[in-house]
Amino acid sequence: MQAEFRHYHYPHTFPLESGESLAKLDLAYQTWGQMNAVGDNVIWICHAFTGSQDVADWWQGLVGPGKLFNPENNFIVCANILGSHYGSTGPLSTDPSTGNPYFHSFPDISIRDVVHSFELLRKELGIHTIKTCIGGSMGGQQAVEWGIICPDLIQNLILVATNAVHSPWGVAFNESQRMAIEVDKTWGESHPKAGIEGMKAARATALISYRNYETYQVTQSRQDHSLEKTLRAVSYQRYQGEKLAQRFNAYSYYILSKMMDSQDVGRNRGGIIPALKQIKSNTLVIGIKSDALFPIVEQEFLAKHIPGASFQVIDSLYGHDGFLIESGLMTKAIRLWQKLQLLEVNPMAEFFRELEQL
Numbered sequence: 376m377q378a379e380f381r382h383y384h385y386p387h388t389f390p391l392e393s394g395e396s397l398a399k400l401d402l403a404y405q406t407w408g409q410m411n412a413v414g415d416n417v418i419w420i421c422h423a424f425t426g427s428q429d430v431a432d433w434w435q436g437l438v439g440p441g442k443l444f445n446p447e448n449n450f451i452v453c454a455n456i457l458g459s460h461y462g463s464t465g466p467l468s469t470d471p472s473t474g475n476p477y478f479h480s481f482p483d484i485s486i487r488d489v490v491h492s493f494e495l496l497r498k499e500l501g502i503h504t505i506k507t508c509i510g511g512s513m514g515g516q517q518a519v520e521w522g523i524i525c526p527d528l529i530q531n532l533i534l535v536a537t538n539a540v541h542s543p544w545g546v547a548f549n550e551s552q553r554m555a556i557e558v559d560k561t562w563g564e565s566h567p568k569a570g571i572e573g574m575k576a577a578r579a580t581a582l583i584s585y586r587n588y589e590t591y592q593v594t595q596s597r598q599d600h601s602l603e604k605t606l607r608a609v610s611y612q613r614y615q616g617e618k619l620a621q622r623f624n625a626y627s628y629y630i631l632s633k634m635m636d637s638q639d640v641g642r643n644r645g646g647i648i649p650a651l652k653q654i655k656s657n658t659l660v661i662g663i664k665s666d667a668l669f670p671i672v673e674q675e676f677l678a679k680h681i682p683g684a685s686f687q688v689i690d691s692l693y694g695h696d697g698f699l700i701e702s703g704l705m706t707k708a709i710r711l712w713q714k715l716q717l718l719e720v721n722p723m724a725e726f727f728r729e730l731e732q733l
């Protein structure tokens with residue numbers, strides 16, 4: 376059974392939170408498996424920053440025949456987010472008002488805008504209920520927003536290494552990356568490779584936040600005590616920048632970093648906690664102990680304020696990127712949660728209830 380790649384075209388004006396709009400939009404998406412007759416087997420996966428709709432590629436430990444999210448008995452959907460590089464409307468798409476690519480004129484897109492675009496696709500696909508919606512990092516930001524926007528849509532919500540509001544620390548990392556792109560002399564130009572050297576530096580900076588001291592210690596330590604010309608950590612940083620430049624563009628990188636910053640579920644909803652309280656899905660929040668970018672206090676907060684949510688912590692060497700790498704541990708955590716749900720046991724909800732009474 377093969378995954379299928381498709382395009383959804385919405386020919387009408389799509390208003391954005393910023394007050395701007397897109398004259399039309401396209402979403403590139405992947406489906407895997409078949410929706411059953413009652414339509415209760417939909418798994419919607421939300422991808423992170425530089426990810427894509429090709430979930431079988433970047434989450435192959437979790438998604439595929441025989442895996443936790445099995446296309447043999449589920450209908451798996453993953454859509455490329457607006458602004459990204461993998462086929463959805465983004466800065467390299469043609470602006471219908473000029474006939475040229477948007478490049479620098481592409482408008483800011485918020486996490487909430489992305490969820491509204493997913494709603495268009497969901498309706499087009501005839502999906503009335505989502506059995507499980509899961510996302511990590513920026514994918515989790517979308518998933519939590521969706522749980523608030525459509526409280527009766529998602530039965531099970533799984534939020535991994537994510538947050539309700541992007542922290543000043545996270546914004547600072549993103550701004551530093553944008554600054555790296557801005558100082559690239561080609562950034563002011565209008566062609567697909569503009570700012571690409573800056574983006575390499577931005578990715579190298581980001582990597583520091585996706586991993587941590589210990590990850591580098593274990594994977595990039597000095598080989599010996601000689602005065603090496605190129606230390607391992609040096610070539611690693613440079614290689615990671617080059618690797619991303621082979622598959623991404625600086626405009627999308629810039630726009631998506633601002634999208635991450637836009638995360639604040641409390642905006643126009645009377646605050647973060649009242650917003651989280653609107654979620655009705657059975658929710659599992661997973662945090663990664665060594666995550667320096669979305670530290671586990673952020674997932675504790677989500678679990679504390681989403682009604683009835685469960686919380687599990689994964690111990691990983693890899694920091695934030697553990698959500699992409701630790702598929703074995705995530706499978707275990709999710710299966711355990713599914714079992715506890717069947718037994719109607721929620722130890723974390725009990726814990727938070729008791730904590731509140733102290």
Ligand SMILES: CC(=O)SCCNC(=O)CCNC(=O)[C@H](O)C(C)(C)COP(=O)(O)OP(=O)(O)OC[C@H]1O[C@@H](n2cnc3c(N)ncnc32)[C@H](O)[C@@H]1OP(=O)(O)O
Pocket residue numbers: 425426427432433595606607608609610611612614615618622696699700
């Ligand atoms: C097919 C693809 O491009 S991935 C699909 C799209 N990407 C996404 O969805 C984004 C999400 N994915 C990611 O962010 C990443 O792929 C992750 C987090 C899952 C894994 O990160 P990776 O960069 O593969 O892992 P890691 O940090 O161990 O680096 C390994 C790479 O660095 C290279 N490397 C390791 N140490 C060094 C060093 N000291 N100097 C130079 N290169 C080094 C390795 O040879 C390897 O190269 P390769 O990727 O060409 O095989």
Ligand SMILES: N[C@@H](CCO)C(=O)O
Pocket residue numbers: 423424425426511512513585696699
């Ligand atoms: N490595 C991830 C980090 C952001 O969550 C990505 O590039 O999408």
